[in-house]
Amino acid sequence: MADARSPSDRYRQGMSTRRKVLGDAHVDRASAASTPFDQPFQEMITEGAWGTVWSRSGISKRERSMITIALLAALGHDEEVAMHVRATANTGASREDVCEALMHVAIYAGVPAANRAFKIAKQVFEQMDAGDTGGGSHD
Template sequence: MTDRTDVSDRYRQGMITRRSVLGDAHVDRANANETPFDQPFQRLITEAAWGTVWSGSHFSKRERSIVTIALLAALGQDDEVAMHIRATANTGATKEDIREALLHVAIYAGVPAANHAIKIAKSVYAEMEASAGAEEVTK
């Protein structure tokens, strides 16, 4: 729903980065569900989060993924944790990376937050592995 004729370079870069991290299907769903009410928010996160922070050159996408998951887990943002765990397939962050990040969450943000995020991660990884197995069967 974003007016595609009036987009900044940062928005364009944000969409490229967002797609590379979250995948086309996720971004296409988000765009299809965009309304005039949330359009300014969608533009903001595309430009700021994806076009600035995630598009920066200092951290790799793997490092950004690890930091993001730890922060989201510490904040109890369950849906976002799950989404970013799925995105590790595109960022290069491994299960071991995420396990270590969640150990840090336990120490610095609390055991309950880490425990819940570990439960989410285990569930998402199981879904990802089942999906990958199903794809292998259909090949």
């Protein structure tokens, strides 16, 4: 964290969950790329997204993964789609799950959004099959 404060419990939980979902290599890259300018943002997403939403017990990581991919695809956030498709290796969401989530995107958010996301997912799965863990967003 940027100042002398010790990390909050929510931050520690968030970092643990973030590492479980995105993997240590991704989180280490994001942390290394962080600067004083974006450190408050990194803290906020670690506490909010990862320590609050992703750490809740109401639904599984697999289900959260599917929801997240669908939302990101619907909003056209391509780098984030790729990052969360890579994360399916850790969340338990299968390729069939991703396909089903993107089918929902086609109906509820539009065919062009789903078409773009299918292309991204196919590319990411090909990279994963080839052993490439990829880079991507600093989320």
